[in-house]
Amino acid sequence: MNTKQEIMEKTPILKMENVSKAFPGVQALTDVNFSVEQGEIHGLVGKNGAGKSTLMAILMGILEPNEGAITVGDERFVAMSPKEAIAAGIAYVPQHVAMMDSLTVAENILAGELPRNKMGLVDWKRVNQEAKERLEKLGLGLDVNKKVEGLGVAEQTMLAIAKALFGNAKLIILDEPTASLSRADINRLFSFIRSLKDKGGSFIYISHHLEEVFEICDRVTVIRDGRVVGTERVKDIDVPKLIVMMVGEDVEDYTRESTCVEEVILNLSGLERRGYYEDINLELRKGEILGLTGLQGCGAEQLGKGLFGLEPRGIGTITIHGEEFKAVKPIESFNQGLAYLPQDRYRFGLVGLRSVRENVTYPVLDKLVRLINLVNRKEEKKIVDQYITELDIKTPSTEQPVRLLSGGNQQKVVFAKMATTKPDVLVLHEPTQGVDVRAKMDIFRIIDDMAKQGVAVIIISTEIRELMGVCDRIVVMNDGRLTKEFRKGSKEMTPEKILAAIEGGKNNE
């Protein structure tokens, strides 16, 4: 075993040579050379729409390249099929995990390789058992008999990872696995990845969280506009350098000075939904940006959805501008001045089949409607073009179906859509997930502008650094209760303290 590894050392397990790929209206990849060595964790970074996922899709045989060749181990492919890719020992956690909603967690994890008894029939006992073990190794305590429908994005990602990591794959691709994961999950994930690496496993790791790249990767390759800018050992560079490689200029964390005034807009008192959250009391001022953070399943998600009416809200009173907020359905919430950016952009955020233009203007159609509800195309186009430039959404045209955009660009569309509504209260759940360093700044600037115009904003997120940069106040939620509050400027407000507060709930159990 060990000797074998010695030999394999330094020999690339994967080589992609001169790979090019064009889509209608988009040159996604030009002449990309990319290789991964046995037993290394190879980072892959680049702006949204740079071509990372496309490259991986080609590697998995989901897309076929226009040119180029792929060598896995000692096999050479011009274009491989998904079956071949899997046979060659490559496992893939796509940027957008697809789950079989109508099947149980256990079956989703083991699909295609269900354990069978000697009669060749599926052995459900063992199916559940193995699934359970895998999840526990990743520190997930999910009920494996539950159907996947109703699970959150984070949980679904973890399932996908659980599926990929435990196969006997030689090379494992993780395309933005942490976009929706909490820090705790990430830590567990990383330690597990390392243990596999020690056993000789190789990884391709895609992320927009550059500090993660430095934390876990050995080498990193940067792609810009479909071209490889370069490959570096992480030892040899630092974050700013990397950013310059990606973006072409350097970007520092976004910070702002508070714009909030005394006038209270939103008031939550005694909000409670059994099993999710209880005793929620909160005041939000005009122009204030409030960060709400906590562990997965701390109840923040349900609170957000509840406020907006995607899920039952439970009991308690809410007032906006002093008058009671009774909305139980999204449409009513919009009308009463509350807008919400959902975390699960595929279920709640986007209508993938429809164009960028349509998606952006859905919530404001009423304002665009002229006689007998015909939409005013001119104004519509104005709005859309404005956001496409402001967020530099990478799309061949406004008519491109959103599902054909890159993940980050899709996220930008979701954000643009919410920004168009000019609400009194804006609730954003992970607004920057999957978005590149540069675009994050644009997003925060827009949030800032809205706050300046007097909108009260709640950002539900696990990205403490970002929150610290942009929020006037950060509230920590623990097992459904608001346990701690940090004010901007107070010396209390340090990442360590906040993290402690977040984990706190767990500790005192």
Added chain:
Amino acid sequence: APKAEAPAAEAPAAEAPAAEAPAKVVIGYGAPELSGAQGQIMQGLIDHAEAKGWEVTTTNADFDSEAQANQIDDFIAMGVNAIVTVPVDSQAICASVTKAHEAGIPFYTIDRGTIGCAVDMTIQSDNYMAGKQAAEALVAFLTEKYGEPKGVVLELQGDLGQNVAQLRGGGFNDFLKDYPNIEVISKPTEWAADKFSSATLDVLGSRDDVDGIYMHSDSVGTTVVLAALEQLGKKFQRGEAGHVFLCGVDGSPDALQAIRDGWSDQASSQPIPDFGIIADWIEKKLAGEDPTVGEVVQEGALWSPATIVETESGFVCNLATTSVTPENADSDALWGNN
């Protein structure tokens, strides 16, 4: 052949056994469908049966032989005294006939015989003959029009899966075989009114040389076809130039009316409600009596004289059909007129 009297006279004799069996006599009637003439047939049987104080339970197979088989199973399960059906399919029905006889229940069919098994009696009007009658009228018309039997005629067929349609088509086409100069364009319609319409529109809309139209069912066809002709500006009365000769089978009220109004020319009228007289023979059967081969006469009845013959599919009672033309279109004896 010995001449039997009209079975109605036998009625008193039938009382006795009916009395022995205290339970009311129940007849199971299985209709193949309920649109057009079929509804009339069912009503006819019900009328005759209820006149005898019997009860009739009815089902509708909707053109589905298997459904009919199921429904007859149900009758057997209910233990009816006799089963009467209009078979969806003359051969497919046999499985059910055997079952019924095994259960000791007499089995009768109306309008269509069985093929391959014997029933207690079939009462029918000759569909093949009906088609012939239409063809005769057509030939007469064409000969008058051109001095010789030639021309083009559109045949609107019923559902070719059913032997009614095949007989009505067969009688018509076989008769025309002797007239090579008459071209027949046949279009299937599955008895559907809209298909009658579109076929007429399409064919007459694309060619002007069509002299006549033969409808496998004038109860479905007459109004529809006339409406279509009007659409095409080809609706002329008898005698006018460009009049399209209309003939068909059934002798529905509309058809007769159209004949009287001079739009239509011929209809082979079936003695549809009279099929119900099968009740008389059922009564006999229940009294343990078999039909007698020979002629049956009843004064003033259009179906009379009917002839009873014994075939390998059991006794068959053929009721006369009438070719209705402007001359006899008013006769009250026609079912379409009352």
Added chain:
Amino acid sequence: MKEKTSKLLGILFDNLIWLLVAAGLVIFSSLSKSFRAPNNLISLLYRTSALGLLVLGQSFTMITGNFDLSSESGLGLTAMVAALLMATVENGGLGLELSPFLAIPVMFGVGALIGLVNGFLITRLRMNNLIVTIAMQMILRGLVYIISPGATASFFPKAFNWLGGGSLYKIPLERGFVNIPVATVFVILIFVIAHIITRYTQFGRNMYATGSNVVAAKDAGIDTDKIIRWVYLIDGLCMALAGLLAAGRIDSATPRTGSGMTFPVQAASVIGGISMAGGRGNMIGALGGLMLWSILDNGLSIMKVSPFWIETSRGLILLFAVFLDAIKVRRMHNRSLIESLLHTTIGLKDKTVVKD
């Protein structure tokens, strides 16, 4: 105690279809003596055996997220082919008077062929499964008319009718006997097999995976297209079996045999809990759907409901069945039963309170 009962209710609701079946049996039995006659009860599945096979095929395709509207004609064609081969000339056959043991394999050949063509068009040429099968329905029915042509072929060797019309065992009674038809037993048997396939084999689970989410299934290395092709092949064989049952049942094949079965097939499967979205439902449920359908069919006609009213009654009863089914869907929203009931019946519920 309280959650025990609600748990019980939960179980009942998950097998709602069988609840309905039971209800149907009880109601009709109490209403009609002839309905509860043992022979009639046993014949419930006998009368719909052919339908059952189509439901089975349909369920398979629907589990993978596809439709098959061609099966009714497939049944007709396979039946007619066999009939033509076996029947004598005067009975509408070709006069080959083939032995059933040759004719039946030919049937299955035809069925398999239909399945293969469907599968090929849908997976290789990426044609919309619904329309493909609609077109196939026309084509196959057309072929029946062409080969027959338009005539019935009947009277087959006993061996051929055994499965569809034969009786397995006759229990003598004081008057008459209780007859256990082969078809009844056969249908139950085949549904059990189907259940085992769908629940306990890798192939079966791959069917669900495919129907539940093609992308995910592909990611898991499942060759979804292959699965779909297999499913349509099986479906084709089901048509042949159905043809065998239907033809054997009435000892003949008419040009119309099977026509108009499409909607009953769909209805039975969907009532049985097979989702048209794919990936949901199980064969036992489908069997229940079949039972319910034939209970309605048999019950209504035995109840001396006027044929004019049967359609309507069936429609309304169907509506009621789906209505109950809807309550079940609400339960999936993990609501309490009472709430579901309230909500489903009049849409009234205190929106702001939810008991989990």
Added chain:
Amino acid sequence: MNKAQKKDWVKLILDNFIWIILAVLFTYFAVNIPNFTLKSNLINILLHASVLGILAIGQTIVLLTGNFDLSAEGMVSLSTIFAMWLMLEPGIRGEAQGSGLMMNPFLVIPIILLLGTIVGFLVGTMITQLKMNGFIVTLAMQLSLRGAAMILSNGQIMTGSPKAFNWLGSAKVAGFPVSIIVTILMFLFVNYLLNNSKFGRELRAVGANPDAAAASGFNPKRTITLAYTIGGFLAAFAGWMLLGRLETSISTLGEGYTLETVAASVIGGVSLKGGVGSVGGAFAGVMLLSLIDNALNLMSVDSFWVEAVRGFIILIALLIEAQKFRYKPKVIHEPAIEKPAVSGTK
């Protein structure tokens, strides 16, 4: 950008591929079938397309929301029978009893249109508010409506609708049937509406992803209900048109229209999963079917072959149409999410 424009052309062609097929087929028939291009025949083709077309509009609107409507053909049957029942004199015509109300057509027309609308609304409500399975609900509704028609008519043919009523179905303007003009106008209007109105956006959004639509401030339930309501109205309207042409009705009228309309819509590029497609495409689909039927009536095809040939041509058309998938890029960015139970279809 130039490249992108070229690609847009490809897209344009692909999206309107059905029209090309239509054109090809038309030329083929025109060349091979005598009299095919006669004015009277062309009018006939449109005439057949009219009733089916109206129904196809309704079907498309419902399909866009990701649902089926199997009940429309039942409404065609009931609306016509009910109209007859209201207008005819009591039972002089065999068994087919009119109610004897002898109602004035100008009253009857609004009544049946209202009937259709109400039934459509009921269906929609059952599906959205009571969360009942759309497929079965509409199927059951079809049975019930047909049944009602059968009860009203005793299963008998009812003939002889008054002239005033038949206007829509049989009248002509300058030798051009009103029904065609109305149908074409209807298509143009609805097509424009769906492509430019908020309602159109809403329909497609709800069909493609109900949850996201709801989260975007739409009301899926309202939309779906509205779609079915419109469908019901159009079904009754089609009934009015058809009765006007046939002057005859029977409870079995319109059997098989459901499959035809669904086929037409899908051939015209409407997705059964909802969210994509246009009424214009559906119109092309209807034209295709009607073209085929007409051609089959003109050609001297053996009656026994008609059905098979018909199916075969449809299959070929679809086959060609389907091959455009080869020019469409694969999607790597959307987990094919299954729709939740908004429409009741679990």
